[in-house]
Amino acid sequence: MTAVLEKRxxxxxxxxxxxxxxRRGRGRRLTILAFTAPWLIxxxxxxxxxxVATLVYSFTNFDLIDNPTFAGVKNYVFLFTSDPLLWTxxxxxxxxxxALTVGRVLFGLVAAxxxxxxxxxAGIFRTLFYLPALAxxxxxxxxxxxxxNPATGPVNQFLxxxxxxxxxxxxxxxxxxxxLAVLGLWTSGTIIVIFLAALLDVPxxxxxxxxxxxxxxxxxxxxxxxxxxxxxxxxxxVNSIITGLQYFTEAVVAGAVASxxxxxxxxxxxxxxxxxxxxxxxxxxxEQAFHQFHMGYASAMAIVLFIVSGVFTVVLVNRxxxxxxxxxxx
Amino acid sequence: MKRRTAAVLAVLAVPLTxxxxxxxxxxxxxxxxxxxxxxxxxxxxxxSAFSDRELKGLGEVMDGFHKLHPxxxxxxxxxxxxxxxxxxxxxxxxxxxxxxxxxxDIGQYCSSGAFQDLSSYISRDKVDLTQIPQASxxxxxxxxxxxxxxxxxxxxxxxxxxxxxxxxxxxxxPKTMDELAADAKKLTQYNxxxxxxxxxxxxxxxxxxxxxxxxxxxxxxxxxxSSGKSTVATSKGWQDMLTWQRxxxxxxGKDKLTQFTAKAGDEYSAANDFESGKIAMIIDGxxxxxxxxxxxxxxxxxxxxxxxxxxxxxxxxYTTGTIIGIPKGASNxxxxxxxxxxxxxxxxxxxxLANLLGNVPTTADALKSPDLKLPPQFDTFLTLSAGGxxxxxPPSPNGGAYIKVMEDFDLKYVTGGTNDLxxxxxxxxxxxxxxxxLGQ
Numbered sequence: 001m002t003a004v005l006e007k008r009x010x011x012x013x014x015x016x017x018x019x020x021x022x023r024r025g026r027g028r029r030l031t032i033l034a035f036t037a038p039w040l041i042x043x044x045x046x047x048x049x050x051x052v053a054t055l056v057y058s059f060t061n062f063d064l065i066d067n068p069t070f071a072g073v074k075n076y077v078f079l080f081t082s083d084p085l086l087w088t089x090x091x092x093x094x095x096x097x098x099a100l101t102v103g104r105v106l107f108g109l110v111a112a113x114x115x116x117x118x119x120x121x122a123g124i125f126r127t128l129f130y131l132p133a134l135a136x137x138x139x140x141x142x143x144x145x146x147x148x149n150p151a152t153g154p155v156n157q158f159l160x161x162x163x164x165x166x167x168x169x170x171x172x173x174x175x176x177x178x179x180l181a182v183l184g185l186w187t188s189g190t191i192i193v194i195f196l197a198a199l200l201d202v203p204x205x206x207x208x209x210x211x212x213x214x215x216x217x218x219x220x221x222x223x224x225x226x227x228x229x230x231x232x233x234x235x236x237x238v239n240s241i242i243t244g245l246q247y248f249t250e251a252v253v254a255g256a257v258a259s260x261x262x263x264x265x266x267x268x269x270x271x272x273x274x275x276x277x278x279x280x281x282x283x284x285x286x287e288q289a290f291h292q293f294h295m296g297y298a299s300a301m302a303i304v305l306f307i308v309s310g311v312f313t314v315v316l317v318n319r320x321x322x323x324x325x326x327x328x329x330x
Numbered sequence: 331m332k333r334r335t336a337a338v339l340a341v342l343a344v345p346l347t348x349x350x351x352x353x354x355x356x357x358x359x360x361x362x363x364x365x366x367x368x369x370x371x372x373x374x375x376x377x378s379a380f381s382d383r384e385l386k387g388l389g390e391v392m393d394g395f396h397k398l399h400p401x402x403x404x405x406x407x408x409x410x411x412x413x414x415x416x417x418x419x420x421x422x423x424x425x426x427x428x429x430x431x432x433x434x435d436i437g438q439y440c441s442s443g444a445f446q447d448l449s450s451y452i453s454r455d456k457v458d459l460t461q462i463p464q465a466s467x468x469x470x471x472x473x474x475x476x477x478x479x480x481x482x483x484x485x486x487x488x489x490x491x492x493x494x495x496x497x498x499x500x501x502x503x504p505k506t507m508d509e510l511a512a513d514a515k516k517l518t519q520y521n522x523x524x525x526x527x528x529x530x531x532x533x534x535x536x537x538x539x540x541x542x543x544x545x546x547x548x549x550x551x552x553x554x555x556s557s558g559k560s561t562v563a564t565s566k567g568w569q570d571m572l573t574w575q576r577x578x579x580x581x582x583g584k585d586k587l588t589q590f591t592a593k594a595g596d597e598y599s600a601a602n603d604f605e606s607g608k609i610a611m612i613i614d615g616x617x618x619x620x621x622x623x624x625x626x627x628x629x630x631x632x633x634x635x636x637x638x639x640x641x642x643x644x645x646x647x648y649t650t651g652t653i654i655g656i657p658k659g660a661s662n663x664x665x666x667x668x669x670x671x672x673x674x675x676x677x678x679x680x681x682x683l684a685n686l687l688g689n690v691p692t693t694a695d696a697l698k699s700p701d702l703k704l705p706p707q708f709d710t711f712l713t714l715s716a717g718g719x720x721x722x723x724p725p726s727p728n729g730g731a732y733i734k735v736m737e738d739f740d741l742k743y744v745t746g747g748t749n750d751l752x753x754x755x756x757x758x759x760x761x762x763x764x765x766x767x768l769g770q
Contacts, residue, residue, distance in 0.1 A: 061769050063727070065419055065442040065658075075768075082764040084757065151525070151593035171588045173747060260591050261536055268734045269536065275742040290413070292728040293438050294769050 051306075057299035064295050075300035086301075088276050089284040092177065096251075096280065097244025099181040104188040104240045105233065112195035113221075126196065133189030141253035144183045145170055170258035173277035180278060183250055184243075191236050198232040199225065234320050238313055245309050248286070251278040267291075281305060362450040363664035366401060372665045373403045377410035377418075378429035385409075387686040388429075391679045395672045402665050415657065419444050424657035426666040429481060433469040433650050434733070437725035440472035445655035448476050451667045457675055461693040465649045465720035472725045479674035482689035483651035484615040485711040485720065486544045488637065492630040494528070494610040503611075503634035505644050507548070510611070510637045511578045517610040518582055526582065526590040529603075531611045533578040534587050535740040538597050538604075539614045542736045544648040545571060547721035549639040553732065554724055560762040562736060563755040570639050572751060575744045584745055600625040616711035620688030623705055633710040649720040651692065690715045728769065732762040 033040075058075055060068035079086060111129055118125055132140065147153050148169035156166030167175045206224045215223065226233070255273035268291045272279025285305070289298030366372045380388050385408035392404045407425065410418075412435050418424045428445070439445040452459065459467060466480035490503050498517050504510040510531060517530030532540060546553070551567030554560055562568050579587060594608075595601025598621070603609040605626045613636050622629055638644050654674055656666045673679050680696040683689070685703050690711050696702075697716055714720065726732060739758045742748055 063438060063442055063769060064416060065438070065444045078764070078768055082768075084761055149592050151589040168585065168588050168592075171592055173742075258592070259536060260538075260594050260597075268730050269541075269737065271734070272738070273536075275745070275747050276738055287734075292731045292765065294728065297768055 054299045054302050057296050058303050060296045060299075062295040062299075063293040064290075065293075068296060071296060075297045076304075078297060079300055079304065085276065085279065085284055086281075089272075089279045089281045092277065092279055093245060093247065093281040095177055096180060096184075096247050097241055099177070100184045100244045100247070101237060101240040103181055103185050104191050104243075105236050107185050108188050108191035108195050108236060109233075111192045112199055113225075115192070115196055116199045126193075129192050130189035132187045133193075135187065137187075137249040138253050140183060140187055141250045142257060144179065144186070145254050145257045148179055170254050171274055173275045176255075176258075176274060176277045180247075180250055180254060183254070191240070194232055194236065195229065198229040202228040230320075234317065237320070238316065241312060241316065242309060245305065245312075246282055247280045248282045251280055251283060254278065362454045362667070365399075365664045365668045366662070368401055371401050371403070372662050373405055374427060374662055374665055374669055375405045375407060375425040376427045376429065376669070377407050377415060377425040379409060379411045379431050380429075381408045384687060388683070391673070391682045391686070392669070394679055394682070395669055398672070399665075399668060402668070404669070416444065419657050419659060422659050424659040426656065426660040426662050427654065427669055428657050429652060429654045430478075431652055433653060433722070433725065434730040436469060436478060436653065437472045437727045438729060439655065440475045440477040440725070441727045443477075443658055445477035446658055446660070446663065448479065448656070448667070448670070451671070452476065455671060457671065461675065461695065463649070463692065463694075463715055463720055464718070465722045466651060466692045469650060469722045469725065470653050472727075478653040478655035479670055480692040481652045481654040481674050482680065482683055482687060483649050483692050483715065484617060485690050485714050486539065486613055486615050486636060486648040487710050487714060488611060488634045489604060489614050489618060490611045490632050490634070491604070491607065491609075492632050494607075495632075503632065504637045505635075506637050506641050507574050507639045511574065511581070514578060514611065515581055520586075524583075524586065526586050528607070529582070529587070529590055529609045531578070532587060532591060532603075532609060533575045533582070533744070534591050535575065535744055536737055537591050537594070538602075538612060540612075541733075542740055543650070543723045543733060544613055545575075546723075547646050547648045548636055548643070549574070550643060550646075558766065560732065560759040560766075562762065563752070563759040567639065568736075568755055569751060572740060572743050572755075574639070575740070576746075579744050588745075604631075605629065616690055616708060617688045619705050619707050622707075623688075631707065633707040635710065635714055643719070645714065645717050646719040646721060647714040647717075649690075649715070649722050652689070726766060728765055731765045735761050735765070 057068060059071060059073070061071045061074075062068035115122065115126055115129060135143070147155050150156055150166065150168040150171055153166075153169070156169075159166040169175050169179045202225060206228070207220055210220050210224055252271065255278050256267070256270040259270040259273040261267070261270045261273075268287060271283055271287055281301070282305070285298050285301045288294045288301065376392065378385070378388060385406065388408075389404075389406040392406060396402060396404060410425075410428075412430050412432055415424070415428045415430065416435075436445075440447075451457075462480060463483070466483050470476060470478040470480050488503055494517055495501075495503075498513075500513055500516065504513050514530030514533075517528065518526060519528040521527045532538070534540065535542065546567065549567035549571040550565075551571050552561045552565040594603045595606060600606070602621070602625075604612045604614070604618075605622060607629070619633070622631065635645050635647060638646050654670050656663055656670060660666050673683075675693060677691075677693065677696045677699055680691040680693060681699045681701045684691045684696065685701075688704065688708070691697050691699070691702070694716070697712055702708075702712075723733065735758050739754050743751060743754055748754055
């Protein structure tokens with residue numbers, strides 16, 4: 001034990017609290033620590049440690065077997081100067097992020113607006129719209145590849161009835177990403193339910209008053225509905241952007257199945273099929289880490305993805321807030 | 331503030347320290363360990379990706395080793411692929427012996443020391459490596475370091491439907507790529523709506539075994555020069571191969587071929603399109619004979635060396651295979667080597683396994699063994715294997731990275747995604763070299 005005096009703002013020295021009070025304070029801190037321990041341990045093990053390890057590995061050569069060796073900024077230099085597939089994967093990721101965000105938010109909002117107006121059988125329709133969200137991503141992807149099979153799929157067979165030659169869907173580099181976007185819309189039930197809950201929460205008297213003032217449906221939607229549910233719109237946009245930036249499972253499974261390759265899903269041979277048109281940034285990161293044994297380089301890619309996601313989210317939230325979207329009403 | 335800085339540095343040091351723990355440390359000394367004494371009981375754990383019938387068969391083959399070495403018991407563990415083998419090496423729980431179905435990772439296994447260098451054992455026991463075909467010797471070494479032994483090989487050739495050949499008036503299998511293209515067009519049948527009913531040959535890159543690895547030797551296309559630099563832009567064979575594939579694809583109809591392959595049956599099932607009579611000719615490994623025997627015993631088919639671009643190269647064939655090695659961290663290295671040596675150099679186990687799996691044995695004696703009980707169509711592959719013209723794709727320290735680069739460009743060019751053949755090949759070579767430089 002060292003000094004026992006402390007200074008008050010006024011400059012007068014006062015004695016420390018008695019030992020019993022200090023013990024009580026220490027006990028309180030221990031109690032708080034004990035209650036927060038599960039969260040702290042989880043945060044440390046599953047976020048802080050992996051994050052720090054990834055940062056450190058990003059400056060090393062690490063082949064998963066030998067010990068990592070320091071490589072300076074070599075991985076970052078390679079990332080921005082020597083990896084042409086990186087830019088392909090970034091382009092695909094941006095395409096999917098924009099398509100999924102715009103599509104899911106618009107489709108979710110329109111679907112919710114329609115669902116909220118349905119009076120008879122509302123429960124059935126709401127369930128039907130939500131159900132696809134429960135389908136595991138692998139199963140949903142398999143089902144879509146089957147539905148959109150250019151030769152035997154029911155969609156093209158239906159189009160054929162009208163003399164329309166359907167596209168090659170997942171087998172055509174130009175159609176593979178739009179096919180994935182359609183799959184994304186089909187599984188956007190969670191967003192629909194969230195919009196639905198938000199719409200049901202808008203006070204009915206606001207619409208009544210606006211109606212008495214002569215506002216038409218569009219004016220009511222623009223001036224009442226959108227401001228009232230703007231926090232939910234913000235959430236849906238941010239959620240969809242993060243989903244797009246992390247897009248992986250559906251693209252891996254759909255590419256593997258559509259390629260007809262006997263190699264398993266996720267193998268180098270069918271990743272990004274056809275012609276890397278579905279190769280996303282996380283898929284390329286995975287390929288580098290676990291197939292090409294460039295864990296150091298993959299860590300550098302992960303750091304860049306983390307920074308981009310963080311910056312994107314912060315900028316977007318700030319821009320939406322400055323535009324008055326996403327602010328809770330006082 | 332100083333304390334905080336120290337804490338941050340300590341946290342940053344943790345991953346590298348732990349990485350040091352999770353890595354497997356320094357390579358083994360390289361000295362050959364002696365086999366256990368006859369009274370010293372040892373249990374060897376053997377991992378492979380075999381399952382069910384094949385795993386049981388492997389166990390029966392290894393029983394022969396146990397009879398020779400009653401003190402060495404074998405624990406035969408199946409369903410262990412390369413990812414699991416790598417994880418076990420990193421985690422310090424590696425098996426004594428690992429069997430891998432792929433040669434793609436041999437470069438990494440050898441260069442990182444994940445599989446132990448077998449040179450000291452081979453020289454100590456005077457193993458005659460010349461018994462093994464050169465190509466199989468090549469795909470089990472990396473930069474002169476032998477860290478695995480071949481355990482049966484896959485050799486690729488042409489399979490053709492005899493009834494379709496007879497109906498089209500084709501009397502002999504094609505020997506050149508020009509002949510193959512002509513026969514393919516002759517054998518292709520179309521439905522009334524223009525879609526393909528029966529394909530003479532499917533040139534689509536990546537379809538079944540129509541891979542860049544399997545086809546490139548037939549065009550004399552070389553992957554790299556003696557210094558390891560990519561030659562995909564300078565080796566004329568690549569231009570010939572992609573041009574040939576694109577020409578045949580255009581002749582048969584790009585979209586028609588895509589629709590045809592989209593409804594093709596699973597390659598490793600009875601629904602395989604060659605087996606079910608929807609394709610007249612395919613490139614495939616010798617193992618297809620075993621599938622055909624089991625699934626379509628009545629199909630009249632023949633096998634032949636796969637055609638080559640230059641007639642003089644006829645008899646060239648792609649080969650790859652199963653490999654067996656001793657992972658770093660194996661606890662019974664001396665006994666493990668005895669098993670590796672038995673499985674990869676002795677005629678009896680190689681013939682037993684070849685009969686069981688329908689693969690090509692990997693020693694000269696086993697290739698000539700009268701105990702091989704394989705269908706007559708298998709002779710093509712035995713002849714190819716002994717013919718001295720087998721080729722394989724080179725090992726690299728980053729798995730099959732260079733294969734993906736070429737597969738991607740091959741598909742893009744052949745399906746009309748680009749018309750710039752030379753530009754694409756130059757870009758591919760540049761990318762392959764850049765990928766190889768990463769991590770060095």
